[in-house]
Amino acid sequence: MLLSKSGKSHLIISFLAFTVLVAEVILSFFGPMATLDKTTVIVSPVYNSIGKDETFIDDLTKIIESHMVKTGSYTIVRQIRFEDYFNKHPDEVKAYQPYSDYLKIANDAGIEKMLTVSLYGNEETGYNIHLALRDCKSEILMERHSQQFFSLEELDSSTGINEAFSFSAKRVSLFDMAYIILLILFASVVLLHVMGIRRGALIELTLVVNIVLFLFSWFFARNANMDYFQKFVATKGQVTIAQDTSTEQLYAYIRFVPVFIITLWMYWKDRKEKNLYAFSLGLVILSAILYSLSFPNQLSLKGFPFLAWFALVPLFLVLEKSGFRKGLFYGSTFGVLQAIFINFWQGTYSYIGLQLVTIGLLIEYFLFMIVLNLAVKISGKWKLLIIPPLWLVFEYLRSVGYIGYPWGLIGTSQFAFSPFIQLASITGIWGLSLVLLYFNSAIAWLADGNRDAKSRRIFPAVMLSLTIVITLWGGIRIKVIENMENQADRTAKIIVVQQNRDPRKHSYQQSLDFAIEMTDAAIAELGTTPDLVLWPEGSFKPDIRWYSDESRQNYNNGKLVIQLVDYVKTIGTWLVTGTQDHIFLQEGDKEIRRNFNSSVLLSPDGSISDIYHKIKLVPFTEHFPYKEELPRMWEFLQKFDTSNWLAGWDWKVMQAGDLSIFTPICFEDAFPGHIRKYVLEGGQYIANLSNDYWSLSPVEGMQHGINGLFRAVENRRPMMRATCSGYTVYADSTGRIQGEVKEFYEKGYIIAEIPLMEKPMTFYTRYGDWLPVGAVIFTLVYLAFRPAYLLFLFLRRKYGRQ
Structure with a gap:
């Protein structure tokens, strides 16, 4: 009996799928793609x-x-x-x-x-x-x-x-175990296809797992581009690293592309109705891509900020139309994909960094989507209005606490839209996010054909009008602030250095030499003594206080401290540099040395004027405080040489002549509430010290930089960022860049001229995160009373008329 056209297609897909499955299983355990035990x-x-x-x-x-x-x-x-x-x-x-x-x-x-x-x-x-x-x-x-x-x-x-010294032994790695799970999913899909049973959600899950593992594998292949020592720093000497980019990428294509193509083909065949919502997974992936591209990325260091105004529309439409379980899956898929796309550079910091961030955000998005989809389910025709405030709550909650990670907040994508971002002085970054979220929601509202034409237009018109009003107000505020600063009696001249050296990669002497070289060049250009010199995080790694002791001045690090002090005396001005400090703590019958990631202010005579200890440490890689509660996690992190710095506790403001400065270190400048505390302590000028050299990616440096710029607007405090390799900038109190070292991974400097004047506290500085806290209260009240209200309506309809 001759097969029909559909029968032939079914047979061909089945044969190809089975062939791919067998080939991938064989390659997983035999041949060059099988991993080595090291x-x-x-x-x-x-x-x-x-x-x-x-x-x-x-x-x-x-x-x-x-x-x-x-x-x-x-x-x-x-x-x-x-x-x-x-x-x-x-x-x-x-x-x-x-x-x-x-x-x-x-x-x-x-x-x-x-x-x-x-x-x-x-x-x-x-x-x-x-x-x-x-x-x-x-x-x-x-x-x-x-x-x-x-x-x-x-x-x-x-x-x-x-x-x-060569030897080898075969083993199955954790990544291989994940790949085996993918093959099991794929085998299940193939079996259901052969039996003529629709795959439903299983085929979408298989596609998502395939994409995620491919991205991990592909970014793993990219780390072969790092020079040897950078690999060393990145992996802490504990993880397999790609030996050759082309070979590893080829392995990724062989492992994942055939499975993806066959699964995608079956996914297409499963869609009996070829309408837009039949391909909801595709809409979610599109949203994740557009959202990621709105931030600094590999295609553009400044990103494509305009995408943020509609990037979430496909996702919002899918969440509106989906049931609870589908919405949970689609929302979590968006979360994990945008996490990988935005944070890909984590693979060159600590190879477990990308995994930890992705898994962490997946868990956070999953929990958030439970709440969001519950709210959507009970909101009826108002679904698209309830999503933005709940999303704002999520952005806020994932930015606080020990594992707080405020990367990829939608509002930060608008860093270059100066008039619009002035709203941050009232609402913090949260107000910008809320406007963008509602703008996306308004477009989704407009695209929903189930509403009448009049109601579809009102919400988008309101959001467009509000955005125009905010932008016009912001432009006026910029002009007012400019006029105030132009009337300042004098300006402070501050040299901000980018020495393009990583103390973990290069010698301490070379880092010091390059910092001095750039400082001398800047002073020569300035033609006078600056009020302050800023060097980046880790630019002078030795413990200055410790090695200043006469008994240690014959050590190599002690000689470097003498050289630094002599240089400061020569230039005769205040200098801030990143460094290390420590104390000894009594633990039982032992004295344990605990290190601080620090900044130090040296006075013009070379003496130590003040020391700041970093408070907000990077979770898991710089600090893990749950050694007793989670001993297995502690042991795991120790294998990757977690620094385990001691966290500081004093939001210190340093006085350098007429300048009241504070020096948040590294990603401390990404936390709005954290920076606000320094301003409440009297800080007038933000001097962020960062080392983004380790990432070997300008994208990371740019993402970090734009996060920090909003702290200048929120508090109306000028910001200087001294980094080892970029993004080294001076932003005024409106968040506009007034000077920058344009090249990443090059030596450079900027000379910032900052008006000296009393700066009033902004609404945000005074009242902090009032907007997200209000959104949290609203969410709790809504989730508590909306179901009760719906139950009341149901009972009234059923029993109201007897």
Whole structure:
């Protein structure tokens, strides 16, 4: 019997799907796409018998470490483990000891292998290195290798180390487990297709899981573009990293594209009605893409802010038409996709960073969508009016507390729309978000064909009129503030430096040299002594207070502190730099050293005038306060070398001559309520110190920068941002950029001339987050009384007339 056209199509899809499924299962366990099990290894400090300088030894160590990584057999653990040991045992003399001492330290740290390095010879007759790989527990010698070389370039180009220390063993990683789950979903879809049963929600779930895992895999492949040491910093020496971008991307395409195409084909065949809402998942994905592109992205560093005015329309329409379970799925899908698109650069900070952010936002969006879809379900024809205030509540709640992460707030996309963003001085960033959310809702209202023409036009007309009024008012406020500042008696001249060095990647001496170089260039251009110099976070990493002690001035870091102090005396002005500080805390019968991420204000005579300790630490990577409550999570984070800084507690305002400044460090400037507290303490000028070098992505630096600019508008306080690599800017009290280092990852500086005048507190500074708090109250009242009101109407209709 001849098959019908639809029968042939069904058979072809079934055959192709089964072929793809079998091929992917085989490739998951055999061949080059199967992963390798890697052991942790640390390269101990080089035994330097010939007195080579520190730079040569550092470069030699990096070459050896990079070759160990290239074997595909090891993940490198940083030598900071030894530094940590001596920090915890300050009474011990830090000197080169026999390898057995370092073996003990490595073993205590849970490192599996240690590679000892000995250097002999000289430049004329050639250098010799002897490498010995030992098991840390048994101290058994595993492998040994000796090699002669005349230059570091020759050593780097050789393959001797790679060949001597290579091994491999197959395993299934956590990512492979996720991929196996995808294949199980795909197999289920294929089976239902063969049986002629519609796949329903299962096929949409399979598509979403496929897209998410592909994006993770593709961004993983991109991290091969990092230079070796940046990979080292990014992974903390604990995670497999891509060795070759093209190869890893090819693997991603092979693993996910065939499954995606077949699943998409079956998804299309499942849609009997080819109307817009039959492809709701596509609308949700479109919303996630448009929303992400409204922020700084890889296509445009300034993003496409106009997209934010309608990016959420497809999602809002889908949520309005969907039932509770479908709405929960679609809303969570939007959340996880926009999280990956916006935060892709997390993959170059800590490879678990992207996963943690994505999983965290997925959980948050899932919980939010439960509430939102419940509210939508009980709101009848007013669904599109209730979504914006609830969404604002969500933006606010995900920005507070220990895991607060205010990245991707829709209002921040409008940073360049100066007249409009002046509303932030009254409402904070929250008012801008609420206007944008209601504008999206109004367009969705207009697009809903179920309403009569008159009612469809009223809501959009109201929102358009309100936006015009806000923009006109903002333009007038800018002119008023300009006139006030032009009448100031004098201005302060502040040099803001971008030295383009990361203290974790480059030597402390080089970071100091570059900061001095840029400062000198700026002073030469200015032609007079500035009122203040700002250096970025970590630009001077050594603990200035600790190494200022006379007993430690012969240490390398002590000599750097002397050099810094002498330089400040030479330029004769106030200088703020990022640094590190610490205290010793008594824990039981031990004294434990706890470090602060800090900024220090040095007076013109080089003395320490004030020190600020960062309060708002990056969760999981800088700080985890739940060691006792969540010991397994603590142990997991320690494998990734979580810094575990101690959080400060004082919203400190520093006095540098006539300047009352405060120095939020890194992403502290992204939190509206946090910055407001410094202003309430008397702060007049915001001096943010950041190190965005680690991301190796201008997109991250730009996203961070635009977040911080709104703090200037909210509080009417000028903001200077000194960063290691960008976005280094000076924004006035209206949030407009008055000076910037235009290039990322280049040395540079700006000279900010800031009017000195008394600045009144804004409505937002006085009353804080009144708008989102009001939205929270509204939400609680609405969710409590709306169901009761609906029940009352139901009972009245049923029993009201007897």
